[in-house]
Amino acid sequence: MKTKMISTAVCALCVLALTGCGEISSPVSDGSGASSASSAASPMVSTSTNSTSSAASNQSSSSAKTSSTVSAVSTEQSKAESLPALSQSDKYVEISVPDETSENSEVGSLSQRNAVSKARDYLKFTSFSHDGLVEQLKFEGFSAEDAAYGADNCGADWKEQAVKKAKEYLKTQSFSRDGLIEQLEFEKFTHEQAVYGVDNAGLDSSSQAGKKAEEYLKYSAFSYSGLVEQLEFEGFSHADAVAAVDSCGADWNEQAAKKAEEYLKYSSFSRTELIEQLEFEGFTAGQAAYGARAAGL
Secondary structure, three states, X not given: OHHHHHHHXXXXXXXXXXXXXXXXXXXXXXXXXXXXXXXXXXHHHXXXXXXXXXXXXXXXXXXXXXHHHHHHHHHHHHHHHHOOOOOHHHHOOOOOOOOHHHHHHHHOOHHHHHHHHHHHHHHHHOOOOHHHHHHHHHHOOOOHHHHHHHHHOOOOOHHHHHHHHHHHHHHHOOOOHHHHHHHHHHOOOOHHHHHHHHXXXXXXXXXXXXXXXXXHHHHOOOOHHXXXXXXXXXXXXXXXXHHHHHXXXXXXXXXXXXXXXXXXXXXXXXXXXXXXXXXXXXXXXXXXXXXXXXXXX
């Protein structure tokens, strides 16, 4: 349809051009002139028309080729449009390559991994401070560097380790708050960790003072004042120490007799000297005299 329109237009233009140049004249009414003009014009129009038709045909062929190309492009475009649209994630594929250097630095050497494993084994059964665990690993034969690596990477919470250690001590012994803090620091916990451990171990100072008084009386003899002083030396407050001694149920006369016997095991005394020694220990004069007499003097 598009090609036919181009051919008709070209023909029309050619005819107009020829008419303007005088090559095609209008028919004349005079007899002979009309006939000759008509016969002369016919071949020229035919030739021009043929040339024009040839050109139009070539142009039509070119247009057909162009139309075919456009059609082919349109077909390919239609095929492309019919394909499903790719998402951004479909267009690009990420490939993760493990960083072997990073992994190796996290894992550590074989000896370091063994130190970590040994540290965790110890922490399953008892509690340690960081420095205490390092010392234990060194005792096991690990180098100072590997032992430190093991303690650093075992995953322990050192404050919680201090709490556990404080509770372990309180199961077997009695402590004042200050005394237990000192003990945890001796175990190489920092002061901050030791304080945290004691404050979170459920320590009751007054009850601990009573237990400590009973422990002392199992292994040695004390006067009332002597036992109060000993508890204060252990870090208990004066109030807790007095309350503990008042409630320990000791017979102070019997305590004086035991103390007299202890002295006589290691040294010799006259009665007067022994009484003076017992009074020096904090027993009253009546308790000291009772003690010397009960010991056979």
